[in-house]
Amino acid sequence: MDLENLKKIAKDFVDQRDWRKFQTTKELAANTSVEANELLELFMWRDGKEIDSKLLTGGDSELLRKVKNETADVFFSCLAIADQVGFDLGEAFLDKMGELEKRYDKEKVKGKVVKIHAKD
Numbered sequence: 007m008d009l010e011n012l013k014k015i016a017k018d019f020v021d022q023r024d025w026r027k028f029q030t031t032k033e034l035a036a037n038t039s040v041e042a043n044e045l046l047e048l049f050m051w052r053d054g055k056e057i058d059s060k061l062l063t064g065g066d067s068e069l070l071r072k073v074k075n076e077t078a079d080v081f082f083s084c085l086a087i088a089d090q091v092g093f094d095l096g097e098a099f100l101d102k103m104g105e106l107e108k109r110y111d112k113e114k115v116k117g118k119v120v121k122i123h124a125k126d
């Protein structure tokens with residue numbers, strides 16, 4: 007399913023409940039942060055490599071269900087922002103990936119942990 011169809015599903019969900027009147031871009035951005043932190047909370051105080059091992063081998067199906075659920079919450083919120091502001095999330099993603107390709111030259115950063123800040 008393409009992003010426009012997913013954005014319409016998110017838009018319809020909001021409109022059918024008459025929730026748009028409560029939505030501002032600021033509230034949606036805050037919601038995105040809250041949902042991202044709900045995802046992060048699933049891993050808090052746990053060993054990252056151990057968790058990955060369980061997730062990748064199917065050793066913790068309940069955690070995998072929760073990770074999917076919280077990731078979908080973040081995605082829903084991103085779709086809602088794109089709908090609210092009226093931009094193409096797929097195009098924004100591709101623009102961002104182009105920016106990251108330039109900032110993180112694959113020959114220079116390959117195999118290294120680096121943080122290069124944007125110049126804007």
Ligand SMILES: [Mg+2]
Nearest residue numbers: 041044076079
């Ligand atoms: Mg959530």
